[in-house]
Amino acid sequence: GEAYLTLALMEASAPATKHLAEAEAAALELADSQRSAGTLSARGALPFRVRQAQAAMRLELQRVSTENARRQLERLLGLAAGRQPIRTAGLPLLPDTLPAWDDLESVAWANRIDARRAEEDFQRENPAGYAYSFPEVGNVLPLLAPNRMFVTPVRLSTNEIRALETRRRVATEVGEAAAQLRLAHMTAVRLRDSVLPARSAALEETLKHYNGMLVGAYDILQAKQDEVEAQKHHLEAVRNFWSAFLTLEQAVGGQLPESVAASYTTPQTASPTWTQTSHSGHGMDRRQ
Numbered sequence: 643g644e645a646y647l648t649l650a651l652m653e654a655s656a657p658a659t660k661h662l663a664e665a666e667a668a669a670l671e672l673a674d675s676q677r678s679a680g681t682l683s684a685r686g687a688l689p690f691r692v693r694q695a696q697a698a699m700r701l702e703l704q705r706v707s708t709e710n711a712r713r714q715l716e717r718l719l720g721l722a723a724g725r726q727p728i729r730t731a732g733l734p735l736l737p738d739t740l741p742a743w744d745d746l747e748s749v750a751w752a753n754r755i756d757a758r759r760a761e762e763d764f765q766r767e768n769p770a771g772y773a774y775s776f777p778e779v780g781n782v783l784p785l786l787a788p789n790r791m792f793v794t795p796v797r798l799s800t801n802e803i804r805a806l807e808t809r810r811r812v813a814t815e816v817g818e819a820a821a822q823l824r825l826a827h828m829t830a831v832r833l834r835d836s837v838l839p840a841r842s843a844a845l846e847e848t849l850k851h852y853n854g855m856l857v858g859a860y861d862i863l864q865a866k867q868d869e870v871e872a873q874k875h876h877l878e879a880v881r882n883f884w885s886a887f888l889t890l891e892q893a894v895g896g897q898l899p900e901s902v903a904a905s906y907t908t909p910q911t912a913s914p915t916w917t918q919t920s921h922s923g924h925g926m927d928r929r930q
Contacts, residue, residue, distance in 0.1 A: 644885060646715060647888075648881075649708070649711040650731075653732070654877050655704070656704055661866075662701075662870050665867050669863050670687075670690045670693075672860070712727055733880050736827075736834065736880050736883060743898060746816050746894055747812065750893060750894045753895030757809070763801045763804065816890070820890055822886045823883070827886075838873065841868055844865055848861055848862050
């Protein structure tokens with residue numbers, strides 16, 4: 643699960659990382675041209691050289707990380723070395739909404755091995771089948787009475803205490819995992835529905851201003867870089883959502899009821915396009 647998602651994210655974000663490196667190379671080429679023409683100082687060109695070097699380093703790290711993730715997945719699958727490298731089907735699609743899961747704690751209590759074991763131990767100790775419930779704190783801990791005398795607490799058996807502790811632990815794990823899944827889903831949906839369209843609109847407006855000679859070449863490069871960065875963040879958010887989904891499944895002890903896992907095999911593809919530009923005249927070809 644996690645190994646697959648890691649490789650799928652690497653593969654899906656590789657085009658964006660490459661486009662960012664190309665953008666920084668284009669910016670540096672333009673800066674070098676302006677420096678040769680005497681319109682940009684050596685100090686003014688240095689930031690572009692630094693950013694290009696960093697982008698090239700990230701591209702190489704992306705390549706190495708992708709190969710490492712592929713090898714790890716191959717080892718987990720038991721595939722022999724030297725065969726054709728495997729590729730994933732891509733990140734699964736992000737569901738628009740989450741199902742209204744009700745009472746996941748009961749599902750976890752029925753599915754998880756540790757929960758069933760605690761339940762069985764208690765039932766063996768309690769063959770009459772008396773149901774237990776969460777005791778109030780006052781029934782477990784000795785409390786100081788108004789007359790300053792201690793009230794004798796209710797005595798619980800070891801297996802009953804273990805069952806109660808297990809139930810509380812399961813409830814905590816399920817609750818935390820469900821909260822993380824909702825947060826991850828909200829983040830990915832906001833990036834997809836709000837941030838990405840806004841970045842695309844910003845790029846489109848910058849292109850209009852660039853064609854009207856109201857902004858420079860660096861502005862259009864920056865707008866494109868911002869759009870590609872937003873696409874990378876969205877891919878990471880989708881990966882984080884499915885990672886949280888797997889965590890919740892583990893906390894529940896099996897497949898979630900009315901699961902969104904039907905879309906798990908549908909790839910989340912993302913191949914942002916980068917428009918190649920030529921440096922002539924004002925610095926770039928004014929076409930989208």
